[in-house]
Amino acid sequence: MRQKVAWLLLAPNLGLLFFAMLGPLALLARISLKGYESGHGIVETWQLSNYSKFLFDPFYREVLWGTLLLGAEVTVVCLVLGFPLAHALSQSRGWKRSTLYFCILMPLLTSTVVRTFGWMILLANNGFINRTLTALHFIHAPLRLMYNRTGVVIALAEVLLPFMVLALDTALLNISTSIYEAARNLGASSVRIFLRITLPLSLPGIVSGCVLVFTGALSAFVTPTLIAGARVKVMSTLIYQQAMMLLDWPFGAAVAFIMLVTILLLFGASMRLSEQRREA
Amino acid sequence: MQASGLKQWTRTASLLAALVVALIAGAKAQTELVVTNYGGTFEDGWRKAVVEPFEKAHPDIRVKLVQKLVFESIALMRAQKDDVKVDVFMMDEVGAAEAVSEGLAQPVSVKTVRHLTELYPEFRVPDDAFCKFMYVAAVIAYNTQQVKPAPQSYKDFWGPKYDGRIAINNLDSATGLSFFLMLLKAEGGNLDNSEPAFAAMKKLKPGILTFPAQHAQLAQLFTQGDIVMAPWVSDRVVGLASKGVPIAWTIPKEGGIMQEGGLVIARGTKHLEAALKFVDFALSAEAQAANAKYTFLSPTNSKAVLDADTAKRIPNGPQIIKLLTRPDWRKVNEHRAQWIDRWNREITR
Numbered sequence: 001m002r003q004k005v006a007w008l009l010l011a012p013n014l015g016l017l018f019f020a021m022l023g024p025l026a027l028l029a030r031i032s033l034k035g036y037e038s039g040h041g042i043v044e045t046w047q048l049s050n051y052s053k054f055l056f057d058p059f060y061r062e063v064l065w066g067t068l069l070l071g072a073e074v075t076v077v078c079l080v081l082g083f084p085l086a087h088a089l090s091q092s093r094g095w096k097r098s099t100l101y102f103c104i105l106m107p108l109l110t111s112t113v114v115r116t117f118g119w120m121i122l123l124a125n126n127g128f129i130n131r132t133l134t135a136l137h138f139i140h141a142p143l144r145l146m147y148n149r150t151g152v153v154i155a156l157a158e159v160l161l162p163f164m165v166l167a168l169d170t171a172l173l174n175i176s177t178s179i180y181e182a183a184r185n186l187g188a189s190s191v192r193i194f195l196r197i198t199l200p201l202s203l204p205g206i207v208s209g210c211v212l213v214f215t216g217a218l219s220a221f222v223t224p225t226l227i228a229g230a231r232v233k234v235m236s237t238l239i240y241q242q243a244m245m246l247l248d249w250p251f252g253a254a255v256a257f258i259m260l261v262t263i264l265l266l267f268g269a270s271m272r273l274s275e276q277r278r279e280a
Numbered sequence: 281m282q283a284s285g286l287k288q289w290t291r292t293a294s295l296l297a298a299l300v301v302a303l304i305a306g307a308k309a310q311t312e313l314v315v316t317n318y319g320g321t322f323e324d325g326w327r328k329a330v331v332e333p334f335e336k337a338h339p340d341i342r343v344k345l346v347q348k349l350v351f352e353s354i355a356l357m358r359a360q361k362d363d364v365k366v367d368v369f370m371m372d373e374v375g376a377a378e379a380v381s382e383g384l385a386q387p388v389s390v391k392t393v394r395h396l397t398e399l400y401p402e403f404r405v406p407d408d409a410f411c412k413f414m415y416v417a418a419v420i421a422y423n424t425q426q427v428k429p430a431p432q433s434y435k436d437f438w439g440p441k442y443d444g445r446i447a448i449n450n451l452d453s454a455t456g457l458s459f460f461l462m463l464l465k466a467e468g469g470n471l472d473n474s475e476p477a478f479a480a481m482k483k484l485k486p487g488i489l490t491f492p493a494q495h496a497q498l499a500q501l502f503t504q505g506d507i508v509m510a511p512w513v514s515d516r517v518v519g520l521a522s523k524g525v526p527i528a529w530t531i532p533k534e535g536g537i538m539q540e541g542g543l544v545i546a547r548g549t550k551h552l553e554a555a556l557k558f559v560d561f562a563l564s565a566e567a568q569a570a571n572a573k574y575t576f577l578s579p580t581n582s583k584a585v586l587d588a589d590t591a592k593r594i595p596n597g598p599q600i601i602k603l604l605t606r607p608d609w610r611k612v613n614e615h616r617a618q619w620i621d622r623w624n625r626e627i628t629r
Contacts, residue, residue: 038613038614041382117500121500124500127506146490147489147490226494226496228490229490229492229493230450230493231628231629241452244352245453245620246452246617247354247378
């Protein structure tokens with residue numbers, strides 16, 4: 001009986017998932033197996049050549065690898081910046097916590113496009129940062145903060161940081177304070193407490209935060225396009241170029257699928273990892 | 281007291297009048313024509329210059345504007361082939377050529393679109409498969425304070441003078457493609473031999489600050505002063521200059537590329553008559569002159585009379601048209617995917 005109710009409650013979500021996600025994905029899968037001839041549009045044949053075109057070409061593999069690397073870099077930056085922030089957030093109470101919470105959430109209230117243009121103003125060669133540093137005679141030539149990967153990592157880390165902090169905050173709040181008290185009573189140093197208690201017990205939060213940030217970074221489109229231009233190639237810009245600018249939907253769909261499968265594999269692996277750690 | 285009573289009365293009367301109008305309109309069953317446009321500031325100007333006067337002239341037709349970029353439009357045309365929901369598409373020559381070759385466009389004729397006869401003859405397309413309502417010139421945009429004298433040639437991008445302070449739009453955009461075609465011409469290549477253009481690009485590559493994809497990026501780059509020169513299009517340059525940025529356009533000695541805007545009626549539209557009326561209206565001299573004033577797009581109608589200020593700022597008239605070449609877009613489209621692939625691997629990598 002209870003199980004039935006649970007399924008009933010899931011129904012709207014499952015329905016939405018089916019119509020808005022699985023249905024279109026099935027269509028996408030179908031298109032990815034078609035051919036394309038420029039000037040004639042989609043050719044009604046069944047073939048795997050779109051996939052082999054991607055997988056056997058070092059250039060496209062380089063784009064995939066570069067995208068994964070970018071995702072990893074953004075995730076590491078978010079984790080390093082986010083952990084202390086989440087720790088402070090989980091330790092604070094009352095109005096301090098509310099204020100901090102609001103500050104962390106605030107960037108999410110502005111659209112990514114606007115925030116990215118903000119970063120352009122800051123990071124450009126004649127931008128705020130470079131002008132200030134030059135005026136203070138710290139540098140003579142502008143630092144290359146934009147039009148490359150560095151800029152994309154900076155901007156994406158800022159865009160995605162709230163997801164990391166919120167995931168970590170939840171995990172850190174779940175750790176009972178009595179555990180810390182017990183550890184301290186037994187004479188553990190703060191470093192030891194952090195390494196033996198805080199870190200392992202917040203691992204589920206770390207994993208979910210990393211998954212959120214990593215997938216967000218992989219699928220980001222606006223930020224890499226605006227900050228870096230065409231020099232930094234990621235999967236999302238490749239898909240856009242193929243599907244929208246060259247109208248080669250079949251190849252674009254195949255690239256999208258390859259990215260989806262890669263994300264699912266990584267996602268599955270990280271879930272396995274955190275499950276194993278929990279059991280151990 | 282009396283004044284407010286009068287106000288009350290006028291308000292009631294106007295409400296009643298509105299109701300009556302609405303009822304009559306309802307009885308006449310207004311046709312809703314769905315028309316795409318490029319959105320943003322373009323939409324504001326287009327609405328003022330064309331849509332509103334059109335609706336005034338044809339009270340039985342209501343125009344619904346939706347925002348679609350060229351390639352989104354093609355995608356939509358393909359998808360709606362069997363049940364047309366969007367009647368008229370605004371797209372560039374490249375997109376329109378694609379739509380025509382895929383059989384998605386409804387051809388028109390001088391009988392149904394009378395203003396076609398007023399266009400400069402070079403703006404008529406074979407079989408009048410679609411209608412060109414405007415053009416812009418692919419030009420060199422430059423910072424008027426830092427680039428002196430004004431650039432004379434596409435070759436001015438090469439050399440140490442502006443090293444690291446130029447941007448070249450990515451080849452998958454219309455601006456990037458136009459530059460590439462002019463480069464082919466300047467370097468002595470042709471559509472079947474793109475080698476000279478790629479060789480020149482490889483030399484230029486280290487001096488290029490970035491390869492933008494969007495007009496907004498170029499606007500930002502010029503405004504902030506990160507670049508001083510870039511290939512761009514006339515209407516965007518004039519738009520940015522009107523905001524006070526020290527920027528101007530020039531057509532170098534090799535000439536420029538003409539980028540045309542077309543209105544394509546979707547084949548199988550349920551409102552063919554209204555669509556034809558709309559396209560005809562957009563081609564009229566008055567609508568084009570008004571549109572030029574608000575959106576900086578140059579008129580294709582030879583009878584359009586621009587006000588003095590607009591005429592000075594935007595490319596117009598038969599002389600300018602002669603400086604602009606129009607490549608064989610169909611042939612360009614055949615090569616485009618290959619070029620972009622090579623560009624991805626050798627130029628922007």
